[in-house]
Amino acid sequence: MSILGTRVMRVEDPKFLTTGGVYVDDLRDPRLDGAGHVTYVRSVMAHARVTVDGSAAAALDGVLAVVTRADLADLAPPPVPLGFIPPALGRPWLADGVVRYVGEPIAAIVTESRYAGEDVAELVSVDYEPLTAVVDPRVSATDETLLFPDHGSNTALAFEAGSLDGLFDGCDVVVTQQITNQRVAPVPLEVRGTACVWEGDGDDARLTLWASTQSPHGARDQIATALSLDPDRVHFIAPDVGGGFGAKFGVSVEDLLLAVLSRRLGRPMRWTETRTENMLGMGHGRAQLQTVTIGGSRDGRITAYSLDVLQDSGAYPHFGAVLPFMTQLMATGTYDIERIAVRTKSVVTNTAPVVAYRGAGRPEATAAIERAVDMFAAEIGLDPVEVRRRNLFAKEAFPLTTQVGAAYDSGDYAGALDKVVAAAKYDELRAEQQRRRDSGDTKLLGIGVSSYVEITAGPEAGTEFARINVKPDGSVVVYTGTSPHGQGHATSFAMLAADELGVPIERITVVHGDTDLVARGGGTGGSRSLQLGGAAVHQGALETVDRARELAGDLFEAAAGDVVLDKARGGFHVAGSPDDVRGWAEVAASADAEHGLIVDTDFTAQGATFPFGAHVAVVEVDAETGKVTLLSMTTVDDAGPVINPVVVEGQRHGGIAQGVAQALFEEVRYDEDGNPQSTNLADYAFPSAAELPDFTLVDMATPSPLNPLGVKGIGEAGTIGATPAVQNAVVDAVAHLGVRHVEMPTTAERVWRAIQDAREGAK
């Protein structure tokens, strides 16, 4: 019987739960002995001209260096994070006369001791000559104050699809709403950290750099490019990584600088940021201002939809500037809408850069259309589930290409909606809601629904590397180019190899995160790992079996075609002669007595995949205080066949929790001068288990035709489905009072004000 689909407990967990992982800050590699400790002096103003004087700090005992932009004048600026970001909007190594957000590194201090760094940082003199801070992206879009005069505009990128001409002609009903998809913080448990050492001299010098990243090979290439090195001269290692959520894809300028400082000072270097630095500087997610307009007929058919996105990219455009492209690609969601138009613009502001964050552009698309559909349903007085049913793409329509150009591989959106509605006992919830409203209960019930589809391992068809090494002792090492940081690849990928090789998972080790050990790889992000990296392991295992049958054929003096693998016994025999079995150890040793059998492979998918699902959220709203309490979440998250339910449930739980967090709690706020208001976890309302109910997860598995496992990504689904379901539930709870929309996070005060405003409006 196949191990796939069974509840194998995660092999990585005993370590994490007992002795703990080894994160960058825990490294005790002897090569790091005597390392200098780097502390960054960060801007306390959002937009200003700065002059820096580090001489007083540099003169102190224990200070190895105080480095400013002037000391790095010989270096070309680091490359922009993505090729299509205009180079004029690139960031300097350290602030180059102007700071553009609070938290921007101005100087790097290197001290003998970690503890001295912050004391010395206080002695670096920075003179600020304030410039107008541009915090609101709507103000930025006017170009009145240019953040980068050389670029001539505050707009970094713009995308569009569809025509606005006559878009809503013939609609009985048209509803429009401005929606803020607020800026949130990724908050990985492990903050950023880096350590590095150079070995060898001159052209032979080689850098070993450890950093907390999701993409070691990409990060290695980033460093090589920034330092004008051959990639072979960089050995990049991602040790255990305590969460990334998209924000740790690649490395940041603070990481890159360590390599420079280490080279110049001739010492190993270490840097670990503080939580406040992480909240200020790692980057934030979402940050879109949206205008949705939806039109259709009174009987519930949606015929036209437009989405306008103003993306706040923050000070130096990063992934965030590109996210509207993904929002545009997923704009139509699960709905077959005849006419659709999307306009997006990404502008710079004097705030921290916006980066990829769990979902990265797709949650924003889903939030927009799911609020729009609910408002349309409210306008025509139809149940939101019924309106959705009348507009979903039909199961028979797949594969299909949407009006905005997304090639959906497979799906059954009505099936997912029907399942979740049944599991949540939707009709009973509606009856209970009515009972409470009729009785004048101040604890109002709200029921929110979302239907979603997203794109994983896209937008282009992806590729990933795997190596299968069967050792002469019969054990197996699987090398993958993905880079797990909580996802459980050590378990899932071992299961995939075990399933084809007939080797128990206890004898399989998964290696990742080290560019000297793994030839190439795309890292982990965008929910790509299983469908690309897992498929590569699967493909590599099949190729390994083929190769082993040839080797066994030589041992048996038989044709490879006559040799079969008996997975139950973990060995090979000639068809018809099951008694003479040659085990994996013997066969692998026959390939190479020292290294065993090694097979490298690259899997290339036929295209991106489109997981989908539907969520039902139930909230209770205290009509007197506005406080929202989440009572239940019931979800269908269909990402195709499940390799390990334990791992998939964990991904769904975490995603749902983060999706709920955006709907109810979290918001990164800046004041009008660009001063951050939420730089620690007391001010930033990051929820805990105490704020969350148990989640009811409903199974559904619709295979993708685009990879041999039929799998899609599950890592981001929860954040995509949960946020609009919860927001819709909050609005639904108070809809009978005349409330049409409540912005996220739907805090008590916002809900209370919405109720007050509706009462005022009704007078």
Next chain:
Amino acid sequence: MIPAPFDYVRADSYDAAAAALGEHGDEAKLLAGGQSLLPLMKLRLATPAVVVDVSRARDLAYVRDDGGVLAIGALTRHCDVARSADVTAHAPLLAHAAGSVGDPQVRHRGTVGGSVAHADPSADIPTALLALGASYVVRGPGGTREVSAADFSTGFLETVLAPDELLVEIRVPSARGEAWGYEKFTRRAIDWATVAVAVQKRGGETSVALANMGSTVLRAAATEAALASGAGAADAAAHADEGTEPAADVTASAEFRRHLARVLTKRALVAAGR
């Protein structure tokens, strides 16, 4: 997130602490459970030259029934107050409030005296003690004095404590068998109160204390007056925010805090049988 340099003095008894304070005066800061001071030091919002660690001064950690008055040593931890049989019998409002401070880790490190002396207007312990009519025993080189909870805090994080004085004991007149109510509004379970209301009945009188409605914990004087003249809970609670000056911050506007004070006061009064 690394404190500025400081000297550390460990004081394992009241006498040792008094000696250390006598030596260092206003250069020194007392460290009890560290749940307020250490975060402030890590953010460099507090930069004491000397930290006097009194957390091991167990002679100041006790709960005693002192003949109709509950005597609680200043270094008694929240968790020990919350589950003390004496506190539960004589001042169940305080036991409840202590059980709702922060999270379990905070309650196992933080001390009630530390909370009172820190004088954060959003804290549970001083709010409950104000409603209970507690008094605080303060000892210094000039002797011992007793300050009523109403007179103790003079402003945001400010108290009548002189630099060389220690808060050593909290005295709570028994409220055995009396009704009480406590309503705390937070964004998350671990948060400080956005607003909290403590109600304690005693004899025919009702005390109402408010957290986070000004720079110190406050009595809701207008509500108490309305109750004294026979108003019902809803009518009296409508005056709860009178005379207060709540702050606006990322958690709530001043207007919303006023609204919450009224709603929570009504609920706490109803819970206390008013």
